[in-house]
Amino acid sequence: VDVSFIPALRAIVGATHILEDADLRRAYETDWTRRYHGSTPFVVRPGNTDEVAAVVAACAGAGVSLVPQGGNTGLVGGGVPRAGEVVLSLTRLNTLSPVDAVGGEVTVGAGATLAQLQQHVRAAGWNFGVDLASRDSCTIGGMIATNAGGIRVIRYGAMRHQLVGIEAVLANGQVIRRLPGLRKDNTGYDLANLLAGSEGTLAVVTAARLRLIPQLPSRAVALLAVPHTAAALAVTASVRAGTTGLEAAELFFSEGVELVRRHAGLPAPPVGTSPAYLLLECAAPANAADELSSALSTIDLPTAFATEARQREGLWAYRERHTEAISAEGIPHKLDVALPLDRLAEFEGRVRQHLREAVPEARPILFGHVGDGNIHVNILGLDPDDDRATDAVLQLTAELGGSISAEHGIGVAKTRWLHLTRSPADIAAMAAIKSALDPRGILNPGVIFGMSALRE
Ligand code: MLT
Ligand code: ZN
Numbered sequence: 245v246d247v248s249f250i251p252a253l254r255a256i257v258g259a260t261h262i263l264e265d266a267d268l269r270r271a272y273e274t275d276w277t278r279r280y281h282g283s284t285p286f287v288v289r290p291g292n293t294d295e296v297a298a299v300v301a302a303c304a305g306a307g308v309s310l311v312p313q314g315g316n317t318g319l320v321g322g323g324v325p326r327a328g329e330v331v332l333s334l335t336r337l338n339t340l341s342p343v344d345a346v347g348g349e350v351t352v353g354a355g356a357t358l359a360q361l362q363q364h365v366r367a368a369g370w371n372f373g374v375d376l377a378s379r380d381s382c383t384i385g386g387m388i389a390t391n392a393g394g395i396r397v398i399r400y401g402a403m404r405h406q407l408v409g410i411e412a413v414l415a416n417g418q419v420i421r422r423l424p425g426l427r428k429d430n431t432g433y434d435l436a437n438l439l440a441g442s443e444g445t446l447a448v449v450t451a452a453r454l455r456l457i458p459q460l461p462s463r464a465v466a467l468l469a470v471p472h473t474a475a476a477l478a479v480t481a482s483v484r485a486g487t488t489g490l491e492a493a494e495l496f497f498s499e500g501v502e503l504v505r506r507h508a509g510l511p512a513p514p515v516g517t518s519p520a521y522l523l524l525e526c527a528a529p530a531n532a533a534d535e536l537s538s539a540l541s542t543i544d545l546p547t548a549f550a551t552e553a554r555q556r557e558g559l560w561a562y563r564e565r566h567t568e569a570i571s572a573e574g575i576p577h578k579l580d581v582a583l584p585l586d587r588l589a590e591f592e593g594r595v596r597q598h599l600r601e602a603v604p605e606a607r608p609i610l611f612g613h614v615g616d617g618n619i620h621v622n623i624l625g626l627d628p629d630d631d632r633a634t635d636a637v638l639q640l641t642a643e644l645g646g647s648i649s650a651e652h653g654i655g656v657a658k659t660r661w662l663h664l665t666r667s668p669a670d671i672a673a674m675a676a677i678k679s680a681l682d683p684r685g686i687l688n689p690g691v692i693f694g695m696s697a698l699r700e
Contacts, residue, residue: 249306253288256298261289261336272313272331273324276378279575279628280321280656284311287331293411293419293450296332300448301417303330309686312444314386315357317378319578320655322443322691323386329689334385337450343368348456349408349425354385354449361454370456373400377564385449391441393651398484398615399491400457402651404440409453412439415446415682423453438677443653444688446681460489464533465525465556469518469546470495473589476522476614479543483524484615486539489532492525493615494563500570500609501562507569513562514548522614523563525556566611570622576609577634578657579621581641582650588617591644595621598636606633618650638664659694 254262263269264286274281290296303310309329316323325331337353343365344350350370352361358372358379365372374387376394386392388410393402400406409422412435420435439447470476473495480493497520504510513521526536533551540547550556570576583591592610599606605625612619623633638648642664649658662671675693679685689695 246306246308247285249302249308250286252302253299256302257288257290257295261291263287263289269331272316272333275319275321275324276317277319277571277575277578280324280326282325282327282329284325284329284331287333289333289336291336293337293413296334296337296448296450297413297417297419299332300413300415304416304684304686307684307686309689310448311688312385312389312448314355314383314389315378315381317382318386318390318655319580319652320649320657322390322653322655322688326656326690327695332448334448334450335383337385339451340364343370343456344425345369347425347427348458349453350456351423351425351451351453352384353451354383354388356384358382358384358387365456366459369459371459372454373406373457374403377567384452384454388440388449388452389442389444390653391651393613393616393618395492395494395613397613398493399489404437406454407436407440407452408455410436410439410449411451412447412449415684415687419450420447423451425453441653443655443691445678445691445693446687448687458529460527460529460532462530462532463525463527463551463556464536465523465550465559466536466540467513467515467548467559467562468522468524468540468543469513469515470520470522471518472520473592473614475545476520477585477588479522479540479545480524480615482543483536483539487526487535489526489528489535490524490615491527492523493613494523494611495614495619496521496523496563496566496611497609500566500611503573503609504562504565504569507572508561508565510561514559515546518546521562523559563611566609566620566622570609570624574624575628577623577626577628578652579623579634579637579648580650580652581619581621581637581646581648583617583619583641583644583646585617587644587646588614588619591640591646592619594640595637598640599623599633602636603633608633613650616650617646634661641665654692656690656694659690659692662692662694
């Protein structure tokens with residue numbers, strides 16, 4: 245990188261917001277999984293949208309590539325420098341506008357964390373439709389760029405479904421400002437939705453207008469011991485049909501619970517040990533517990549209920565602490581696939597069998613959002629560059645009509661397998677959009693398409 249334009253950047257953001265020191269850069273250079281890392285000449289931390297635009301324009305002028313970064317909680321290597329790119333950290337853009345109580349909307353800076361947003365809107369009597377375990381660190385901009393999913397997709401959809409408008413900086417430094425809070429706006433292409441899931445390759449998200457949901461004070465959680473995935477799906481289907489407020493349906497297995505218990509020092513689940521577990525949560529203005537227990541009344545499986553916040557969290561811990569427990573054990577291969585619901589049980593059985601036979605060193609830990617057909621296949625026990633298990637799992641996913649990434653994205657981790665579940669026509673259309681919006685390829689090079697695709 246030609247660093248001669250650093251003085252120009254200093255003039256834009258102030259000297260203290262260019263981090264050149266190796267110690268200061270380190271946290272930005274390695275991702276949360278510790279699997280993806282690189283080095284950056286410096287981290288630049290603009291404080292508002294105009295500064296982001298000026299920084300991007302200066303980098304474009306110098307032909308310098310950028311990696312936009314939020315809370316650095318991504319799981320596919322899409323938010324860290326890989327080949328000497330400058331890291332553009334958005335965490336200082338953390339403004340939160342007053343909640344619009346008539347429309348149920350709020351405007352949020354890209355750098356606000358999910359927990360900050362939740363606290364802000366809850367204080368005004370509202371809630372936000374997306375929730376996930378990394379809420380204290382993940383930022384709204386990163387969540388939009390990756391179209392984050394999480395534990396409430398079954399009811400409220402993913403991040404793209406919360407978007408009413410967006411503000412973003414294009415690769416040439418121009419700013420798109422679409423934050424008017426208009427619920428109806430059919431004036432051409434929906435740029436907010438184009439950027440949702442674009443993984444920092446098309447523009448830098450600087451702010452968003454988000455739809456809020458009512459705060460539902462009555463909540464109930466049920467943890468069930470289920471014999472297998474097919475049973476979890478059957479219970480989920482009947483609870484879905486018998487309730488109006490199902491907000492989460494999470495599946496996990498004995499191997500994950502054992503790991504979580506060891507890592508977090510938790511007792512056995514109150515339903516005893518079981519090959520598989522299903523966690524359900526209902527939320528309603530009132531009587532969520534009645535709704536959930538009556539939907540489960542005909543189901544004869546060991547079940548624990550919780551309505552108080554602390555007890556609900558106690559049941560959730562067995563599911564929510566999977567990610568940290570797995571990472572404490574080693575650097576996992578993290579696969580995040582979606583299957584048609586009627587192939588999910590078959591997938592789970594075949595993945596386990598295939599790994600047992602073909603990659604016996606692999607130690608799979610499965611869990612996921614069963615209502616969305618989304619299974620996280622985490623594999624411990626393999627070297628980071630040993631792709632045998634990844635290859636087999638993603639091939640099987642494609643064979644069964646699934647997606648190789650349900651919610652984490654492609655990043656740099658999955659580029660080689662993108663063609664499995666996106667057609668040549670799909671990829672050509674995406675590449676055309678990429679080259680139209682970022683003709684010099686300075687935004688997050690290598691992400692989604694891979695490095696070789698860009699060099700061709
Ligand atoms: C989750 O569902 O917990 C997240 O997708 C994180 C993960 O897969 O580890
Ligand atoms: Zn997930």
